[in-house]
Amino acid sequence: MASLTQTFMSLASLPNLVMVPGTRISHPSSVSLSIKEGRSFPSVTLQPRGCRFRFRCVAKPETVKKVCHIVKKQLALPEESSVTGESKFAALGADSLDTVEIVMGLEEEFGITVEEESAQTITTVQEAADMIDKLLETKA
Amino acid sequence: MGSSKVQRLSGMQKQVLSLYRGFLRAARSKSEEERCKIESIISQEFRRNAEDVDRKNFLYIEYLLRRGNKQLDQLKNPGTTGLSSLQLHYSHPSSKG
Numbered sequence: 156m157a158s159l160t161q162t163f164m165s166l167a168s169l170p171n172l173v174m175v176p177g178t179r180i181s182h183p184s185s186v187s188l189s190i191k192e193g194r195s196f197p198s199v200t201l202q203p204r205g206c207r208f209r210f211r212c213v214a215k216p217e218t219v220k221k222v223c224h225i226v227k228k229q230l231a232l233p234e235e236s237s238v239t240g241e242s243k244f245a246a247l248g249a250d251s252l253d254t255v256e257i258v259m260g261l262e263e264e265f266g267i268t269v270e271e272e273s274a275q276t277i278t279t280v281q282e283a284a285d286m287i288d289k290l291l292e293t294k295a
Numbered sequence: 296m297g298s299s300k301v302q303r304l305s306g307m308q309k310q311v312l313s314l315y316r317g318f319l320r321a322a323r324s325k326s327e328e329e330r331c332k333i334e335s336i337i338s339q340e341f342r343r344n345a346e347d348v349d350r351k352n353f354l355y356i357e358y359l360l361r362r363g364n365k366q367l368d369q370l371k372n373p374g375t376t377g378l379s380s381l382q383l384h385y386s387h388p389s390s391k392g
Contacts, residue, residue: 251312255315256338259316271313275309
């Protein structure tokens with residue numbers, strides 16, 4: 156399965172990734188819906204890593220924070236799960252359909268429209284936040 | 296041949312994601328209640344096909360894309376208030392799980 160392979164590849168490229176116990180990993184028999192109920196996760200508190208700037212135009216910290224919140228909501232992740240700017244959607248258990256939903260959710264939250272080709276290139280929280288701030292800047 | 300196959304898969308995958316986006320956008324223009332129904336049905340349908348359809352069955356995927364685009368056009372019509380008024384007939388009425 157393509158999404159499963161992508162998940163493994165993403166994990167391999169993130170040797171320092173801290174996996175939250177119970178984090179959902181896609182597998183063929185699973186059905187992924189935006190809203191899940193009756194499901195509990197163990198509480199985990201992790202020390203947040205400092206934000207590392209890798210782009211020339213860097214998104215505001217509050218934008219990254221907002222994106223993390225929406226990603227958690229969209230993927231039905233517990234609020235205390237570790238989602239940072241460096242988090243890859245695939246590593247959080249998102250398949251390509253989930254990623255479409257995340258981008259659509261971000262569009263609504265920030266009142267923007269992400270072009271199709273741009274949307275298909277977004278794979279991390281940071282990339283999403285950078286694009287959002289760029290679009291908001293153009294819009295203003 | 297290998298690169299050609301990869302290109303076809305990649306192109307088709309983009310078309311599927313584009314169609315999915317289109318449905319989610321169209322759902323926004325409907326009432327809140329209908330929107331929830333639409334999003335739920337669309338999500339289940341896309342995910343079921345993702346599991347059931349052989350990704351190398353290009354002819355069937357193309358058929359599904361054409362059918363999906365027709366349904367999307369209907370949904371975009373302001374007169375269409377929800378999926379109940381669309382003539383949707385799924386190949387597999389019973390859903391897994």
